[in-house]
Amino acid sequence: WDAAHLEVALDAIRVPLMVIQATTLSPDRKRVQMKEGETAPWLELVRRRVPGARIEVIAGSSHFPQIDAPERVNALLADFVGSLTEF
Numbered sequence: 001w002d003a004a005h006l007e008v009a010l011d012a013i014r015v016p017l018m019v020i021q022a023t024t025l026s027p028d029r030k031r032v033q034m035k036e037g038e039t040a041p042w043l044e045l046v047r048r049r050v051p052g053a054r055i056e057v058i059a060g061s062s063h064f065p066q067i068d069a070p071e072r073v074n075a076l077l078a079d080f081v082g083s084l085t086e087f
Contacts (some may be wrong), residue, residue, distance in 0.1 A: 010049035018054040018080045019046050020073060022061035035059050054080060 012073035024032045034040065036059040046053050055075050061068040 007049060013050050016084055017050050020056045020076060022058040022065040023063045031063055033060055
């Protein structure tokens with residue numbers, strides 16, 4: 001992953017995109033759990049660069065929501081995949 005090319009990579013996305021995020025970095029660069037309805041700089045960048053991207057925050061989880069909240073992550077993935085009609 002190369003942050004220097006992130007915006008170019010996001011601009012190139014031509015398929016539906018879902019982002020699942022559970023933590024963000026505090027101003028002092030410590031990882032903190034996100035709250036329901038909260039956003040983060042990364043999510044705002046995705047919103048700007050990929051209109052229509054689906055953004056999901058899993059509140060109260062660690063950096064590994066697929067381990068902490070597997071039922072929630074699986075449900076989000078199943079719903080997202082089920083909503084795809086052309087891909």
